[in-house]
Amino acid sequence: MTSTQRIAFLKGHGTENDFVIVPDPDGRLDLPATAVARICDRRAGLGGDGLLHVVRSAAHPEAQAQADEAEWFMDYRNGDGSVAEMCGNGVRVFARYLLHAGLVEAGDLAVATRAGVRRVHVAKTGDVTVSMGRAELPEESVVVTLDGRSWPARNVNMGNPHAVAFVEDLAHAGDLRAVPPFSPASVYPEGVNIEFVVDRGPRHVAMRVHERGSGETRSCGTGACAVAVATARRDGLDPAETAVPVTYTVDVLGGSLSITEQPDGTVEMTGPAEIVAEGTFDAAWLAAALA
Numbered sequence: 001m002t003s004t005q006r007i008a009f010l011k012g013h014g015t016e017n018d019f020v021i022v023p024d025p026d027g028r029l030d031l032p033a034t035a036v037a038r039i040c041d042r043r044a045g046l047g048g049d050g051l052l053h054v055v056r057s058a059a060h061p062e063a064q065a066q067a068d069e070a071e072w073f074m075d076y077r078n079g080d081g082s083v084a085e086m087c088g089n090g091v092r093v094f095a096r097y098l099l100h101a102g103l104v105e106a107g108d109l110a111v112a113t114r115a116g117v118r119r120v121h122v123a124k125t126g127d128v129t130v131s132m133g134r135a136e137l138p139e140e141s142v143v144v145t146l147d148g149r150s151w152p153a154r155n156v157n158m159g160n161p162h163a164v165a166f167v168e169d170l171a172h173a174g175d176l177r178a179v180p181p182f183s184p185a186s187v188y189p190e191g192v193n194i195e196f197v198v199d200r201g202p203r204h205v206a207m208r209v210h211e212r213g214s215g216e217t218r219s220c221g222t223g224a225c226a227v228a229v230a231t232a233r234r235d236g237l238d239p240a241e242t243a244v245p246v247t248y249t250v251d252v253l254g255g256s257l258s259i260t261e262q263p264d265g266t267v268e269m270t271g272p273a274e275i276v277a278e279g280t281f282d283a284a285w286l287a288a289a290l291a
Helices: 033-040 088-100 221-234 283-290
Strands: 008-014 017-023 050-056 072-078 107-113 116-122 128-134 142-146 149-157 161-166 193-201 204-211 246-252 255-261 266-271 274-280
Touching (some): 017 033, 072 088, 088 116, 088 221, 088 274, 149 221, 221 255
Parallel strands (some): 017 050, 072 107, 161 193
Antiparallel strands (some): 107 116, 142 149, 149 161
């Protein structure tokens, strides 16, 4: 970019999982990890748990194969600049942005992600529902250990890896700035999102999460889906066996999400998504960040 270019951004959040949104329809903007980390820095940048790079699928080499199904690709980055396969709250905010910008109509749409195409229903106002695909339940056992306590964790993959631990008190998770120790490390060679879960009532749980590459966040959409599936199995519920959908309310620090697992295994997540601000980067600052 040149020092006179004005690059737009927006800020949005889903249950207080917040993102910097960078529209780049033609895929002309190179965003190295160092630049993303500076943009997401809460003191020296705009601040965010992650960054949503908005690109047409046909213009991005990682999404061209999905272009026939989904016009838009969510090139998602964690707050530290690392690339992630999927972000559930991010997809809702991404869809809300597309509607806000007049790039799609309200209703059903498809969004390409590194974890595959996700089907989304976005209303003109209110909640957004995302079909998150099917959960995979790898057989490897995992143990999470923190401050002298240990918990078995359910291994769940929602397009990205999760370890779900049921605890007596969410305070036992500590500050979650650092990655909670888990073993064996070989189960998650590329890192993992770790959820700590307590019961709140019938089909109602609450969670805290350490997101890979971001630390503790106020919400994690794929994490809430992983938690709902893990809780259903703990409770002896499997829609594939009963042919009856199962819905859990999952409280996160930033609000609540409704997660439904269908008999065919598809997991649907419903929750709010808001655009809160928009503007342009200072051209000189962004040029330095991209250098």
